[in-house]
Amino acid sequence: MVGIIVTVLVSRGSSSADSEPSGGSAPGKQATPSATVSNEDEGAAPKVRYTGGIRIALDSGGGDIDLDSKPPLVGPSNEGSDIFIGANTDGPDIGTEDSSLTMALLPGSGPAPSERECNEKIEKNGIYNTPLARGARLCIQSKEGRTAYLRTVAAPTAGPVQFAVTVWEQPS
Known part of the structure; x- marks a missing residue:
């Protein structure tokens, strides 16, 4: 029919x-x-801007990540950074630079989310800070409007924190 x-x-x-x-x-x-x-079906998948790994040392107290740079810019203090990784006695944590609710914690297992799923999670369950552990999965909205998915590969108390990252282009 x-x-x-x-x-x-x-x-x-x-x-x-x-x-x-x-x-x-x-x-x-x-x-x-x-x-x-x-x-009529404009649900086409958004273009991926970056996919790869990010490593950030905790020896100097942590650092910042600018998800809008290509590739994401990692350093001790980046102007325009979106998130910070901090070193605490209990282990590393992650937070948004301006304490905005532009981050969402995902369940520890499951398939990687789409950009739309990440945006929905951020809108419904936005947070600004959370402890990091290996396997933690997060969705983050950058200051310029890009959406990113981070999966924590390593989060030791001492040593570098490592992420597998996908950053999508800004919606057009």
């Missing part, structure tokens, strides 16, 4: 396109309704 409906829509699109003054025959005009149908 769906095939019949699609056929009817394409046929209607072609017949109305053929009646336009700029006219021309069907080959170029038939592609237009098909493109219109596919444009």
Whole structure:
């Protein structure tokens, strides 16, 4: 039944396109309704800006990460940074630079979230600080509007903290 409906829509699109003054025959005009149908589904996956690893030393008390840089910029104090990794006696922690609720903690296991899932988690369960442990998974919204997913690969009390990171481009 769906095939019949699609056929009817394409046929209607072609017949109305053929009646336009700029006219021309069907080959170029038939592609237009098909493109219109596919444009209705704008749920296409956002473009990934960066995927890879980030390592940050804790020997000087921690550091900052700017998720808007390509690749993300890691250092002791970065202007424009989005999150900080701090060294505490109980272990490292992560927080947003301006204490905004632009971070969400995800369950410890499961598939990597999509950008949309991350944004929904941040909107519903936004936090600004949390302790880090190996396996911790977080969604973060950058100051410039990018969404990132971080999975903690290593979070020792002493030594570098390591993340697997995906940062998506800004929505257009």
